[in-house]
Every structure is written in structure tokens, then in C-alpha cells.
Amino acid sequence: MSSELEAINKEFANNGNKNPQGLIEWALAQGARPICTTNFRPFEAVILHMVSQVRPDIPIVWMDSGYNTEATYQFADEVIKQLNLNIVSFVPRRTRAHREALDGPMPGIDDPRHAAFTQEVKLEPFERALREMQPDVWFTALRAEDTPERAKMQAVSRNSNGLLKVAPLLQWSAKDMYQYLQAHNLPNNFDYFDPTKVEEKRECGLHLQH
Numbered sequence: 001m002s003s004e005l006e007a008i009n010k011e012f013a014n015n016g017n018k019n020p021q022g023l024i025e026w027a028l029a030q031g032a033r034p035i036c037t038t039n040f041r042p043f044e045a046v047i048l049h050m051v052s053q054v055r056p057d058i059p060i061v062w063m064d065s066g067y068n069t070e071a072t073y074q075f076a077d078e079v080i081k082q083l084n085l086n087i088v089s090f091v092p093r094r095t096r097a098h099r100e101a102l103d104g105p106m107p108g109i110d111d112p113r114h115a116a117f118t119q120e121v122k123l124e125p126f127e128r129a130l131r132e133m134q135p136d137v138w139f140t141a142l143r144a145e146d147t148p149e150r151a152k153m154q155a156v157s158r159n160s161n162g163l164l165k166v167a168p169l170l171q172w173s174a175k176d177m178y179q180y181l182q183a184h185n186l187p188n189n190f191d192y193f194d195p196t197k198v199e200e201k202r203e204c205g206l207h208l209q210h
Helices: 003-012 020-028 044-054 070-083 096-103 114-133 174-183
Strands: 034-038 059-063 086-090 137-139 156-158 164-166
Touching: 003 020, 003 156, 020 044, 020 137, 020 164, 034 044, 034 114, 044 070, 044 174, 059 114, 086 114
Parallel strands: 034 059, 034 137, 059 086, 137 164
Antiparallel strands: 156 164
16 A cells, blocks of 8 residues: 555544544545445445545446345435436446346355356446446445455545545444434435355455455
């Protein structure tokens, strides 16, 4: 990691400093094609509100696997309308009905077919989004308490392709997130399921690869 990014992490996200708004403003000045990804999981309205307050037209990229709960789709629609989000959806090349007609129901995480399933419904759509949109700044709602792998990450990093990855909420707790939702009258939803993870503390691979 460059000394500049180390300094930015120290200023905005490390050693007890939790200034996500400042980090978002800094990051938006670093590129011309920012995106913010979302899966409309619990507390997701926090990052969506923060980034859209600074850049109302920022593309909000949603990899919709087709396996979300009804409540998640309803929550997504509510947040999109309330925040007037510039939503850009990327979906698998096959619909859920098409995939299941040929391959059967979603494979479990112990099924050797699960890796291919994850690639089809989440990783390939994300890789396609990167190719088509060519972002130079990527905002994500990763939090350190999500998984052990995420606890080791930095709030700001740059991948091998030069993409600046920014996790403004990395050091925020669930309490911090809840209080922000309450302060800004934002909706929330806990009826959420990610078919590529299944288990709450399991990684799908997207953030480990990018």
C-alpha cells in the first residue's frame, strides 16, 4: 500500500477515527467514474444515503442474483424511491427459472457445484459491471465485524487494475449503523438471504478477488 493511502486510512478510518463522510468526499475527488455497489442487505441504506448526499447521480450498481427474498426486493424499491438512486442492475445471463429448469435448485455450500453457481449469479455479473462501467472509484459497505477476512481489510485500497476501493463504514458497528438510520429516517430490512454465502460469516469471494 502506498504511503498516501496509508495516510488516508489513518486520517479517516484507523485509530478510532471514523469519518466516513470525509472519506467519501476525498474519494470522489480521486476519480471521474465512481460507483457504489449494493446488495440491499441490512443497514445498506446507510452507505447509499451517504454517497448519494455527496454525489446524487452516482451509479448504484446492484448484482441482482434473482434469489433475494420478497422483503429484500420491497426494501430495495423503497430505498431507490426514497433516495432517488441512479440504480444500475446487473443480472445473471440466465434467469433463475432458466437455471433451475436445467440445473435444479440452488446447490448447498458443500455441493461441488456451488462455486460455479456463485460465479454465475454474482461474480460474473460483477465482472461484467466492471468491464462495462470502467469505474475508477468503488464504494462498498463492507464492515470489519462482518467476517474475519473483512476485519483484516483497510478502508481504502487499490487493486491490481488501479481501481480505488473505498469502504467508508469499515469501522462502524451495528449500533453506529442503527443510529444513523434513525437520525436520517431511513428504512431497514433484516429478511435477507445471500445464496452465494448461505452462512452469515462466509465470504462469496467477490471482495477477496477484487
